[in-house]
Amino acid sequence: MFVEVPKISEEKEVVLNPKESALIIVDMQNDFVRKEGKLCVPSAQETVPRIQSVLQKARSSGALVVYTQDWHMKNDPEFRIWGEHALAGSWGAEIIDELKPKEDEFVIRKYRYDAFFESALDYVLRVKNIKNVVVTGTVANICVLHTAGSAALRWYNVVLVKDGISAMNEFDYYATLRQTDFLYKGKIVSSEGVNF
Ligand code: ZN
Numbered sequence: 001m002f003v004e005v006p007k008i009s010e011e012k013e014v015v016l017n018p019k020e021s022a023l024i025i026v027d028m029q030n031d032f033v034r035k036e037g038k039l040c041v042p043s044a045q046e047t048v049p050r051i052q053s054v055l056q057k058a059r060s061s062g063a064l065v066v067y068t069q070d071w072h073m074k075n076d077p078e079f080r081i082w083g084e085h086a087l088a089g090s091w092g093a094e095i096i097d098e099l100k101p102k103e104d105e106f107v108i109r110k111y112r113y114d115a116f117f118e119s120a121l122d123y124v125l126r127v128k129n130i131k132n133v134v135v136t137g138t139v140a141n142i143c144v145l146h147t148a149g150s151a152a153l154r155w156y157n158v159v160l161v162k163d164g165i166s167a168m169n170e171f172d173y174y175a176t177l178r179q180t181d182f183l184y185k186g187k188i189v190s191s192e193g194v195n196f
Helices: 044-061 121-127 140-153 170-183
Strands: 021-026 064-070 106-110 132-138 157-166 187-189
Touching: 021 044, 021 140, 044 064, 044 132, 044 157, 064 121, 064 140, 106 121, 132 140, 140 157, 140 170, 157 170, 170 187
Parallel strands: 021 064, 021 132, 064 106, 132 157, 157 187
Antiparallel strands: none
16 A cells, blocks of 8 residues: 655744743653664664754753653553563663753653653743743654644644654654644754754
8 A cells, every 4th residue: 555645844944942942852762762672763863963963952052951751660551552661760761871861951751652641741841931842752653743742732832853753664754744744733844954
């Protein structure tokens, strides 16, 4: 079967006020990025330099930086779907060294795909007067899309970095772009094109 990708709008450049913007780096943890990880997304490693470049821009402009960290208890019900991964306290649950959070940056531990679900994320963004969220990370159509969608439902402006996300296959990747554009009215831009 062959499915055509509908037209997806993309921006050449998105310039954001750093005082009202947050970079969210979703689940760039050993289990998802490393070959030895429990649920490795092979293309995630390629996105690391792209995410690093956006991270550098966010840090130097003073934009808020938030990391999400998938974090599961032993025998977590989610393991019925995916098998064991991101076990609390394990190597696999650690954020990769290349994107190591700084002391003053927020790490939001999350229990399901949506980083807003049962977490402090919305509270942190509101206290910091954030209006725009720039979303990067993995897995594109799972935790990235759920988090971007959940942000959009709360009326944050969503910016998705197209070369800063990774999926298990092309269908899932383009489905993420499609839903972000069509359903959530988010902006899609490259890591080079987003600036704070
Ligand atoms: Zn999980």
